[in-house]
Amino acid sequence: MPSFAIVDARIFDGNIWLDDHALIVEGGRVSAIVPKSALGAGIERRAAGGALIVPGFIDLQVNGGGGVMFDGDCGVEGLHKMCSAHARFGTTGLLPTLITDTREATAASIASGIEAARLGMPGFLGLHLEGPHLSLARKGAHDPSLIRPMDDDDIKALVSARAELPALMVTLAPENVTTDQVRVLVDAGIRVSLGHTDTTCETALAYAQAGATLVTHLFNAMSPLAHREPGVVGAALESGNLWAGIIADGVHVDPVAIGAALRGKRGPARIFAVTDAMSTIGTDLKSFTLNGRTIERRNGRLTLADGTLAGADIDMIGTLSYLHGTVQLPLEEALRMVGLYPAQAIGLDAAKGWLGAGSDADFVILDNDLNVVSTWIGGQAVHQAR
Missing domain, CATH: 3.20.20.140 (Metal-dependent hydrolases)
Known part of the structure; x- marks a missing residue:
C-alpha cells in the first residue's frame, strides 16, 4: 500500500495540537507526523477536507x-x-x-x-x-x-x-x-x-x-x-x-x-x-x-x-x-x-487512541463544529460524509 500524507488540518495526536503538519500513512499505520514543509516532493498529498484530525x-x-x-x-x-x-x-x-x-x-x-x-x-x-x-x-x-x-x-x-x-x-x-x-x-x-x-x-x-x-x-x-x-x-x-x-x-x-x-x-x-x-x-x-x-x-x-x-x-x-x-x-x-x-x-494503547509514528492509522476528520467529515480505519476511509 503506497504511503500518502493527509494535509491542511490541525492534528491532535492525543496530547497536543499540531498546526501546519502532515499525517503520513503507510501500510495501515502512521509512519510520522511532520511539518508540512518537510514533506518530500514525491509523496501523495490528500487534503483533509475538514478542520481537525483526531484519534479514532x-x-x-x-x-x-x-x-x-x-x-x-x-x-x-x-x-x-x-x-x-x-x-x-x-x-x-x-x-x-x-x-x-x-x-x-x-x-x-x-x-x-x-x-x-x-x-x-x-x-x-x-x-x-x-x-x-x-x-x-x-x-x-x-x-x-x-x-x-x-x-x-x-x-x-x-x-x-x-x-x-x-x-x-x-x-x-x-x-x-x-x-x-x-x-x-x-x-x-x-x-x-x-x-x-x-x-x-x-x-x-x-x-x-x-x-x-x-x-x-x-x-x-x-x-x-x-x-x-x-x-x-x-x-x-x-x-x-x-x-x-x-x-x-x-x-x-x-x-x-x-x-x-x-x-x-x-x-x-x-x-x-x-x-x-x-x-x-x-x-x-x-x-x-x-x-x-x-x-x-x-x-x-x-x-x-x-x-x-x-x-x-x-x-x-x-x-x-x-x-x-x-x-x-x-x-x-x-x-x-x-x-x-x-x-x-483494555490495553490497546500501544497502537490505538493516539496518533504518531507506529500508531494505527485510525483517525477521524472533523469540521469546526465537531461534525464527522470522514472516518479512517487502518489508513482506509470507511465513511465519508456527503
Missing part, C-alpha cells in the same frame, strides 16, 4: 447499531452492520456487547465474534459480555430469569473464547462470582469489569485486588456513593486501578455528577466514555425488542414499558459534543475520554 473513537460498550442488536442471531453480517453504523459517527474500534442471554445465545455470539476477528473486520476489537452473572437487585433492563451464578462451564467457555479474540471484557457482580473465579479469568487475559451490582465499597475494592480493572457505566445499576457506605461508585473513584466507563448522554448521568466524578477520580486509571448504544443508532427506528420485550425510543431515551432505561440512544460524536459542550470539558480531555482512555483501559 473507541467504544467499549456497544449493544447494537444500524438496526442490529448483538445477540445470538446477529452473526458476522450483523457485526459488520454494527461496526459500519458506528463508523459514521467516528468510532474506529468497538466491543460489541452482549446483554444477559441464554447459554446458547452466548455461545453463538462468541462464535460470531471469533469469526469477525478471523476475518479482520474493520472496527472490531473483541467482545464485551455484560452478564449473565449480575445482581438481581441491580438488574436494570437485563432479564431477571436469565441472571445466574458463574459456574465451571462458564469459566471454560470464557477462557476458550479469550484465546481466539483480540480482547474480551466481562461485566459481572460479586453477588454471583467469587474472587477466585475472577483470578482465573484475569490470568487468562480477560478484562473483568464490576457492574450491575449492589455490593459494598469494601467488597468492590477486594474484587479490584483480585484483578478486576474496570467498572461498567459508572453510577448506573450500582450501589451509590453515600456518606457511610461509599458503594461501588466510591470504590471506582477511590481505586487508582479501576477504569470506569460512563454514559454521557444527558439521560443516564447528570452533568454535575459527571464533573464531580472526573474531579474526584484517583489515578492512574481514568473515567472514559461509552455509548451503551442500541440498534437505533444510524436508523429511524422507533422501537425494538430485547429478550422478547419491547424497548421504546422517545426523546433521546430508550425504555421498557415500566420506564426502566434500556441502553442509550447516542453515538460517540454526540458523546464528544456533550462532554465538551455541556460538561464543559476542554476539547482535548473530551477527545481523550472517547479515544485514549478506553484504549488504555
Whole structure:
C-alpha cells in the first residue's frame, strides 16, 4: 500500500495540537507526523477536507447499531452492520456487547465474534459480555430469569473464547462470582469489569485486588456513593486501578455528577466514555425488542414499558459534543475520554487512541463544529460524509 500524507488540518495526536503538519500513512499505520514543509516532493498529498484530525473513537460498550442488536442471531453480517453504523459517527474500534442471554445465545455470539476477528473486520476489537452473572437487585433492563451464578462451564467457555479474540471484557457482580473465579479469568487475559451490582465499597475494592480493572457505566445499576457506605461508585473513584466507563448522554448521568466524578477520580486509571448504544443508532427506528420485550425510543431515551432505561440512544460524536459542550470539558480531555482512555483501559494503547509514528492509522476528520467529515480505519476511509 503506497504511503500518502493527509494535509491542511490541525492534528491532535492525543496530547497536543499540531498546526501546519502532515499525517503520513503507510501500510495501515502512521509512519510520522511532520511539518508540512518537510514533506518530500514525491509523496501523495490528500487534503483533509475538514478542520481537525483526531484519534479514532473507541467504544467499549456497544449493544447494537444500524438496526442490529448483538445477540445470538446477529452473526458476522450483523457485526459488520454494527461496526459500519458506528463508523459514521467516528468510532474506529468497538466491543460489541452482549446483554444477559441464554447459554446458547452466548455461545453463538462468541462464535460470531471469533469469526469477525478471523476475518479482520474493520472496527472490531473483541467482545464485551455484560452478564449473565449480575445482581438481581441491580438488574436494570437485563432479564431477571436469565441472571445466574458463574459456574465451571462458564469459566471454560470464557477462557476458550479469550484465546481466539483480540480482547474480551466481562461485566459481572460479586453477588454471583467469587474472587477466585475472577483470578482465573484475569490470568487468562480477560478484562473483568464490576457492574450491575449492589455490593459494598469494601467488597468492590477486594474484587479490584483480585484483578478486576474496570467498572461498567459508572453510577448506573450500582450501589451509590453515600456518606457511610461509599458503594461501588466510591470504590471506582477511590481505586487508582479501576477504569470506569460512563454514559454521557444527558439521560443516564447528570452533568454535575459527571464533573464531580472526573474531579474526584484517583489515578492512574481514568473515567472514559461509552455509548451503551442500541440498534437505533444510524436508523429511524422507533422501537425494538430485547429478550422478547419491547424497548421504546422517545426523546433521546430508550425504555421498557415500566420506564426502566434500556441502553442509550447516542453515538460517540454526540458523546464528544456533550462532554465538551455541556460538561464543559476542554476539547482535548473530551477527545481523550472517547479515544485514549478506553484504549488504555483494555490495553490497546500501544497502537490505538493516539496518533504518531507506529500508531494505527485510525483517525477521524472533523469540521469546526465537531461534525464527522470522514472516518479512517487502518489508513482506509470507511465513511465519508456527503
